[in-house]
Amino acid sequence: MxxxxxxxxxxxxxxxxxxxxxxxxxxxxxxxxxxxxxxxxxxxxxxxxxxxxxxxxxxxxxxxxxxxxxxxxxxxxxxxxxxxxxxxxxxxxxxxxxxxxxxxxxxxxxxxxxxxxxxxxxxxxxxxxxxxxxxxxxxxxxxxxxxxxxxxxxxxxxxxxxxxxxxxxxxxxxxxxxxxxxxxxxxxxxxxxxxxxxxxxxxxxxxxxxxxxxxxxxxxxxxxxxxxxxxxxxxxxxxxxxxxxxxxxxxxxxxxxxxxxxxxxxxxxxxxxxxxxxxxxxxxxxxxxxxxQFIDPWTNTRRIVPLNPAAFASGSAQVTNLRLGTALENLLTLGTTNVLIDALAADEHGRIEASWFPTETLPLRQDLLSRLAAQMSARAGTRVIIRFPHRQALHTLGSTAAVEQLCRDLGRYVPFDGLLLEDVASLARQPADPQDTPWQMRARRQRTDFSHWPLADRLAMRCFAIIEEERSGLQLFWRAPQYYPLMRGAALADVTLVPGPTSNPIPLARDARDPAPPDGLSPYQHIAHRTGLWGYTGGKANVAEIRNAILHYQSYGGTTFGWEPQDLIDNRPPADILAPTNSARAFPPRGTFKKDTTPPADQPGEKAP
Structure with missing residues (x-):
């Protein structure tokens, strides 16, 4: 010794x-x-x-x-x-x-x-x-x-x-x-x-x-x-x-x-x-x-950028890799902490047509989702959120059992950290408790009886539970209805994203249903890490609108922000212009990323860096 x-x-x-x-x-x-x-x-x-x-x-x-x-x-x-x-x-x-x-x-x-x-x-x-x-x-x-x-x-x-x-x-x-x-x-x-x-x-x-x-x-x-x-x-x-x-x-x-x-x-x-x-x-x-001792257990900063697998899909592996490399560089420039990736492929009318992962319930457009999620995590140091349109899936598949199997396959074959659910109005019923920890919130979610919720809302929570069985530690992201009060996080969601046009940021006012903060502390400080602003800029993202919305939101203590559309391949709006405003303060997280200039592995048997 x-x-x-x-x-x-x-x-x-x-x-x-x-x-x-x-x-x-x-x-x-x-x-x-x-x-x-x-x-x-x-x-x-x-x-x-x-x-x-x-x-x-x-x-x-x-x-x-x-x-x-x-x-x-x-x-x-x-x-x-x-x-x-x-x-x-x-x-x-x-x-x-x-x-x-x-x-x-x-x-x-x-x-x-x-x-x-x-x-x-x-x-x-x-x-x-x-x-x-x-x-x-x-x-x-x-x-x-x-x-x-x-x-x-x-x-x-x-x-x-x-x-x-x-x-x-x-x-x-x-x-x-x-x-x-x-x-x-x-x-x-x-x-x-x-x-x-x-x-x-x-x-x-x-x-x-x-x-x-x-x-x-x-x-x-x-x-x-x-x-x-x-x-x-x-x-x-x-x-x-x-x-x-x-x-x-x-x-x-x-x-x-x-x-x-x-x-x-x-x-x-x-x-x-x-x-x-x-x-x-x-x-x-x-x-x-x-x-x-996990004295401050909530993630304090998130910068979320959307990603549609359709933009990367190609019959040529070389083309897909070139697109992926460009997107990774722009993510790094933006200082992104989370990417939001669509799980399913839809037509121009929003109808589900296929999946981006292997499943028994839908045609496979291309087995690409696992690849994107793994590369975004390993090479850009980001956490991955999957957007799952449960209502559209139910409309396409026709049964809750088929949607549940779809969720089971998603959890088995794709590595990711969070699930974004939309159109789950029942989540608005109970505001988040400012004193909750992530594990207290998760325990409340697990013991909640959803049997009295409407079918689609009940199905959404069932899908989350099924995926959580495969992806322990999975976080629930909820896109709230437009004009939902920004500071009122949902009690059963890790993060509540409130949508709105970036040109007219949502007012950050409190109402009688929101929990009162402890004496001497601003209410924004308590729920800020569990809520976020999700901006829609129309058909073309406007740099000035996005920057102004972020600054306005941050002035009230907000730390989670995202917007769409964002084209990571053609770099619109330009990442280098948005980066000074958008970049997370401590990105990349220490120890999680070392820049790698080698091309992504593409052949079975190789391990991507």
Missing amino acids: RCWPNLLVGILLWLISACAAAQIQTAAPGVFYSVALHDIADSEDQLDDSGITSDRLVAFFEWLAGNDWTPIRLDDIARAQRGEIRLPEKAILLTVDDGRSSTFTRVYPLALTYRFPVVAAVVGRWMDTPAGETVTYGRQQLPRSAFITWDEARQMQASGFIEFASHTFNLHREEIGNPQGNGLPAAVTRRYDPARGYENEAAYRARIRRDLQRARDGMQKHLGRAPRALVWPYGRYNQTTLEIARAMGFEFSFTLDPEPAQLAAPSSAVPMEIARYLPTENPSLGEWVSAM
């Missing part, structure tokens, strides 16, 4: 000042906090985005010890779940993923020194790689020595302070997820084979089950016990993978959902979706403590 003789002395003064700035928030009953560590290194130049320097990890452990936090074990969670004990008010679960060598040389010594229990997750294939060979870690090759050995794992386990969890056997990688060759997270992707097409549900379930079982068997062999906890690679999971893990006997599973962790609902025997905070970019202690 290595030691750092002057480390604590060197950080002492910094630690005292950082602790004074750190905020402490007491958890509600049944709620605790969890941190997902990865690699630990002595200097920043040795880190990747999720790495932490040794001095900052020591500072964090020292802060926990000095501020009466109680690091807990999985046993504590299990007992609390059974009602045998109550978790401490300041409980924290420490975890470390991937089994990097620093788990043994950095985290383990600290666990022994501070007497802190830690859950460590290892990947079976990496652990089984022979000495002297390399491990495929993301998109780089690392020597086997960069990871712990089974001997080291046994030594750590014997201490009583390290419990090992499965990080799967070989799901910590990407699978080819579409005909164009985009690599997508293996656990939630129906892989694409050029000869056989997409993996069917039976094959997908069997693949996940085999992998989890192989990892369990390996840990049983090398550690003498099967793991009771499962850590999803990249934090990606869905209800199918949870169902399989639960049936196999896993008692816990861990995500990277950005929220406090909590015990399972009374109806569930085990907590299978334990959320964790992932510290990135080597945060200072103050940043770490604040972010870990």
Whole structure:
């Protein structure tokens, strides 16, 4: 083991000042906090985005010890779940993923020194790689020595302070997820084979089950016990993978959902979706403590730009790639945080004709939606919102069952972050509570009875729920009716977009139905992160109108804005002119994008950058 003789002395003064700035928030009953560590290194130049320097990890452990936090074990969670004990008010679960060598040389010594229990997750294939060979870690090759050995794992386990969890056997990688060759997270992707097409549900379930079982068997062999906890690679999971893990006997599973962790609902025997905070970019202690407790949990800035797959569709892969490259450059210039992509193809009268993803219910215009979504996320650093016209789909397909299957296929085959629903008037019934957190709002949505809603509105919420089963963490965007009060977010929507002509911005007045803000705070500050202005500029977007509308909206505290039309291929209106007004303040998000000038991959088997 290595030691750092002057480390604590060197950080002492910094630690005292950082602790004074750190905020402490007491958890509600049944709620605790969890941190997902990865690699630990002595200097920043040795880190990747999720790495932490040794001095900052020591500072964090020292802060926990000095501020009466109680690091807990999985046993504590299990007992609390059974009602045998109550978790401490300041409980924290420490975890470390991937089994990097620093788990043994950095985290383990600290666990022994501070007497802190830690859950460590290892990947079976990496652990089984022979000495002297390399491990495929993301998109780089690392020597086997960069990871712990089974001997080291046994030594750590014997201490009583390290419990090992499965990080799967070989799901910590990407699978080819579409005909164009985009690599997508293996656990939630129906892989694409050029000869056989997409993996069917039976094959997908069997693949996940085999992998989890192989990892369990390996840990049983090398550690003498099967793991009771499962850590999803990249934090990606869905209800199918949870169902399989639960049936196999896993008692816990861990995500990277950005929220406090909590015990399972009374109806569930085990907590299978334990959320964790992932510290990135080597945060200072103050940043770490604040972010870990999700004190300001709503996304504070969104710039949304629409995208129609029809503009990219072509019989020539080269033409499609050229159009896509141009669009990506213009998105970067605009400083966009979200793209809004249409899921279905319609004729000039708005009637649904086909889909942009494989489905059993509509003709396939071109299998393009997954490609666009993956490239916008990976190469432009944007989050993807899919616009789903549920009323038009119902009119075309004629049955709610067919629309539900359409939604199920959308969730299975397309990677995206948010679903935009339009014409759901029932969402206007209850205004957003300014004190709600995203997880409180989501829980309210899940327990709401929609049976008394009109058929089309009920179908919209059913579609969202179906897709959410495949895309955990999915956000609901709702386009409100015109002249809906801009500051009144919908209680059941993450984001409410209010449409209006940019030449005549919607007044930001409050009415009696809006919740009263707490004393001393403007009402706009409380709902601003859950509402946005969606501008319509007619047949031709006008730069001056868009800029004036953004500035007017921002003067009232607004942070979410979008408009249409926007031609990302012909660059109308010009991105460089709009960028100074539109660009998000912190774009691209730190660690999410590095500009890549290579052309998009187009052949099956290639992984797009």
